[in-house]
Amino acid sequence: MKHLALLLTLLAAPALAQDDPAVAARAAAEALVQAQEQLDEADGARDRVAALTTTVRAYEDGLAALREGLRRVSIRELELSQALQAQEGEISRLLGALMTIGQSDAPTLALHPSGPTGTARAGMLLSDVTPALATQAAALRADLEEVAALRQMQEEAVTRLTEGLSGVQQARTELSQAIDERQDLPRRFTEDPVRTAILIAGTETLEEFAAGLGQMTEDEAQGGLPSITDRKGYLPLPAPGEILRGAGERDAAGVQRPGVVIGTAPRALVTIPTAATIRYVGPLLDYGLVTILEPQADLLIVLAGLAEVYGRAGQVLPAGSPVGMMGGQMPTTDAVLSQSGEEGGAELTETLYMEVREGDDPVDPLTWFSTDKDDA
Template identity: 60%
Template sequence: MRCPALLLMLAVVTALAAPGRAETDPAGAARAAAEQLEAASVALGEAKGSRDRVKSLTGVVHAYEAGLTALRAGLRRAAIREAQLSKQLKSQEVEIARLLGVLQTMGQDRSPVMLLHPEGPVGTARAGMILADVTPALETRAAAVRRDLEEVTILRSLQEGAAETLQDGLAGAQAARQELSKAIADRTDVPKRFTEDPVQTALLIASTETLEGFASALVDLQVEGMSEIDLPDVTGRKGTLDLPVEARVLRRAGEADAAGITRPGLVLATRPNALVTSPTAATIRYRGPLLDFGNVMILEPQPGYLFVIAGLAQVYGNVGEVVPEGTPVGLMGGNDPEVGAILSQSSEGTGQDRTETLYIEVREGKAPVDPETWFKTNKDG
């Protein structure tokens, strides 16, 4: 017969068989994001003196956006992981207490009498063999519990110290956006295909009642003095273009909204103040308010093709300018969330921070086509 202490040890080890540890490292991801934000701060200082300030500051804004996105994701994963560990440890309180009791007993009294068995030498030998088998398992499980407790402490400390990092990152991103807006306003080296005729544009707007009608008329619009500037053939890049903003697809082409209205373009969810850039080199054919779409930017990568980007709070550039791929063309609206709100969302394990919507339509000739034939999106999302 096995002694009760050994049976207890076997029962504890079995009951505490730990599930596989997470392959990801939420704490490491959050720290890496914080380092990314610090690097963006350094880059902002250097970009102010750059010869190509627009390009440099565009990179800085993107770096801040990526760093803040990564930090939010890291904090969210950290909160989820901490909750999982806390729940796991709480559910095993009784077993852990038994484990600690057995280990404490083994550690306090190592006298030979502890190894004597009522059945004599054979029983003692058997008990010794069982103890030799069980002790490493107990020590392994104790080490696992200790790691879990240490991880909980690290994750909680990380979340508590994230407020200052978030605040600095949000402030840095705003400063970078302001510097970028100023640099775009000050630039003088952008090539132009033509100069806008504001009267002609106003008449065009007045004569159309839909975005489709406006875009179709724009295709036919003949502008005096339009010069030819060779742009790369964009047709060979169908399906490979990046979206002009980091976003999640809310509605695809032809999907009805809550009111039952369908549109031929994509509706994207973005974060407040997100930077929107030109997906290809293109001519700005229109920029400004249009109907009920807010500020609209219409880009022409080559004759007969239009990219319509609607719902911007700010638009950059002037009609007739030819902008390189990746050039900022606008900013989304909204306000950056407060640090407390970000931390609250993270602690709740949610990421509902994409509060702004952007509409993208692609037109070949006078007909709209599914933007997903041009842009890379998560078609399963």
């Protein structure tokens, strides 16, 4: 029974390697726990909008990391399960051999029909075979243990995922309320609604609208925000995502625009990377809901395609402030789990259009903004 006991010992669970998919998924789940703690603390924050903005981003990052972790877990589990099924016959023979050795009595193993010489030779053969069997058993143990750990991780993730999806929804709701109640933002000007309506009615292009922005204000304060030219090329994207279409590239309908299209997750929070004045916020032409920001004189950032917009024209927002939220529907726990074995990036279902204008001319936004690929 000694060798059977050895087999059972080999099948005991060791610690997982740090680069294991399950470890990464557990780290993402822990990030969601920390996001919940931030949400609990946001009520007492001096700047509740900033605290809730950080909390929403923490939830978004944690959920994205957990989705990716679950994807890796599912792929790894499938690989191991298929490999174990392919080796089913070999595994059965291995277990049979080890159990035979374990069930044999020691005196019987010590005797050989050929006498002492045969016994010695058999012992030498057994000493060669036993380590090989132990090695195979160790490899089997590792695979079986990893499959069990991955399945346990998937079960644990269901609770964290459900809590995270609920938590981010609560944080977004509280953020919207905090923005509506905010009264402490400075204003550079007061929007003239009549002039704004006239300009929109007489505008056919974004270029014409941007050129006429200066006519829409009353009592505008002189001067502006400090220059951000030294940060040119290093501004983070306003929402986590990927560049789906570059400046000047034609879309499926053949339309060519000077901005970029960013793929984002549903309900992603859109923020500004630097302090800016809101020049316009609302519906515009065929762009949907639009926010036009002025970080410095003669520089405009246009964000279009949002489902919700925050703020009012004339307000000066600090860096990192939320200016809107993308549309779409948050996935359910079941939907995330059912897609966990698919390729990454499938959750980027919403599109944010971003245009940058220097003076009267559009420029490639990626001359001002960086992406993860740029930093890699």
